[in-house]
Amino acid sequence: MENAQRKQTQAPQMEGAMARWYARQRGSAPQLAAFRQYAARLAGDLPPGAAVLEVAPGPGYLVEMARLGLTVTGLDISHTLLEIAAENARRAGVRVDFQQGDAADLPFDGESFDLVVCQAAFKNFGRPGSALNQMHRVLRGGGTAVIHDMNKDISRADIDREVKGMELSPLNAFMTKLPLMWLRRRAYSRAQFEHLAAESAFRTCDVRADGITLEVRLAKRGAD
Numbered sequence: 001m002e003n004a005q006r007k008q009t010q011a012p013q014m015e016g017a018m019a020r021w022y023a024r025q026r027g028s029a030p031q032l033a034a035f036r037q038y039a040a041r042l043a044g045d046l047p048p049g050a051a052v053l054e055v056a057p058g059p060g061y062l063v064e065m066a067r068l069g070l071t072v073t074g075l076d077i078s079h080t081l082l083e084i085a086a087e088n089a090r091r092a093g094v095r096v097d098f099q100q101g102d103a104a105d106l107p108f109d110g111e112s113f114d115l116v117v118c119q120a121a122f123k124n125f126g127r128p129g130s131a132l133n134q135m136h137r138v139l140r141g142g143g144t145a146v147i148h149d150m151n152k153d154i155s156r157a158d159i160d161r162e163v164k165g166m167e168l169s170p171l172n173a174f175m176t177k178l179p180l181m182w183l184r185r186r187a188y189s190r191a192q193f194e195h196l197a198a199e200s201a202f203r204t205c206d207v208r209a210d211g212i213t214l215e216v217r218l219a220k221r222g223a224d
Contacts, residue, residue: 014058019080026059028166039064042117042146046070050114053138055103055131056121060085065117066094073097073113075106104130108138116145120213123149123186132200132218141222145202150180150187151214159184162212180212190214 014022039062046052048069054062057074058081066072066089074096076082082098089096101107103118104127116135125131135145159180163173188196190207193216197205202218209215 014078015080019078019084022058022081026061028168030165030167032061035061036064038062038148039068042115043068043070046114051112052115052117053106053108053113055106055116055118055135056124057081057085057098058119058121060088060096060098062117062119063089063092063094063096066096067092073099073108075099075101075103077102104134106134106138110137111140112138114140114143116143117148118145119148121149122147123183123188128196129200132196132202135218136201136220139220141220143220145218145220147193147216147218148210148213149216150183151209151212152184152187152189152192154184154212156181158212188214 042052042062043050043065049071051071052065052073054060054065054072054074056076058076058078060074060081063072063085072094074082074085076085076098077100079100082100085096086098089098099107103121103125116139118131118135122128122131132145139145159177163176163180166173166176168176190209193207193214194205197203197216197218200218202220204218206217207214208217
């Protein structure tokens with residue numbers, strides 16, 4: 001049995017009206033600006049044309065990486081979010097290969113990608129250890145997986161500050177705080193991420209706090 005596995009079940013898949021509402025809340029001007037900055041930071045160390053896999057891209061706002069000359073593939077379990085992501089890529093005028101699938105069983109050959117990104121989704125995976133091992137498998141030697149997700153150790157005040165910065169309407173701000181409070185219970189702490197990494201093929205990770213989130217970097221050694 002997979003070690004360090006969640007006692008909870010996988011979060012419900014986001015489809016239909018719920019997925020479309022989520023996409024709208026993630027698409028405010030400040031958040032889109034943050035996506036652009038984050039995409040530029042991720043792309044900074046990669047050569048033109050490098051292969052990037054985004055696991056669970058949701059609405060697909062990191063299509064910004066394709067604007068920067070990278071070859072981007074996105075895999076999500078939600079059919080609705082894949083449709084939204086494909087439309088966002090079309091509007092951005094970039095080509096992204098979106099596919100439907102499970103993070104714990106990636107449908108790609110080994111050593112296919114230079115970078116794997118997972119943003120705001122890892123806490124919802126039913127088999128997190130398998131997902132990490134799959135990321136390791138599809139990475140090329142010397143490649144990196146970057147997980148950007150909620151920090152379990154944050155306070156309600158931290159969530160209030162984060163939502164305020166999203167510049168949502170009062171109703172949408174309230175409706176955004178509620179799921180964030182619930183999702184915090186599913187999230188991982190720094191220590192839990194380090195434990196998961198230690199039991200995965202990566203063995204180690206670097207974890208940094210950033211607002212209500214943790215950025216986890218896992219490197220695949222070139223000799224693997």
